[in-house]
Amino acid sequence: MDKILFNRMEFWGYHGAFKEENKLGQRFFVDLELYLDLSKAGHSDKLEDTINYSDIYQTTQQVVEKEKYELVEAVAERLAAKILDSYPLIEEILVRVTKPNPPIPGHYESVAIEIKRRQAKNNE
Structure with a gap:
């Protein structure tokens, strides 16, 4: 299957289990x-036959910057559902x-959540 990749989009959000994370953001x-x-977009060279990258960015920005969640898992789940x-x-x-x-004991460069979801019609 073909794919479109969005790599390392950066946002400022207010998600976390600690009050400080919800207040200060990160x-x-x-x-x-x-x-x-x-394939259709590749042959037609028309934007309406594919996904507008700007729209996906704006949807992602809305979820990460405007909504608040305690868990990064919830951010990922909401984003997947909204885009699908x-x-x-x-x-x-x-x-x-x-x-x-992340504000946890020890030295961590980062933590990440990765989920894969399908359109409901494909979950049969």
């Missing part, structure tokens, strides 16, 4: 893999949300 990185058939609901051409999505320097 950086989050999001990677997306959108699985869909790109909004873009029926996408058959499957892989979402990776990375939280750099």
Whole structure:
């Protein structure tokens, strides 16, 4: 299956289990893999036959910067659901949300959640 990749989009969000995270906010990185058939767009060279990258970015920005969740898992789940609901051409999505320097004991560069979801019609 073909895919469109969005690599290391950076956002400022207010997600976390600790009050300080919800108040001060922090950086989050999001990677997306959108699985869909790109052959029609490849032949037609028309935007309406594919996914508008700007629209996907804006949807991602809305979820990460405007909504608040305690868990990064919830951010990833919401993002996957919103994109699949909004873009029926996408058959499957892989979402990776990375939280750099999480406030947990020990030295961690980052933690990340990665989920893969399919359109409801493909879950049969």
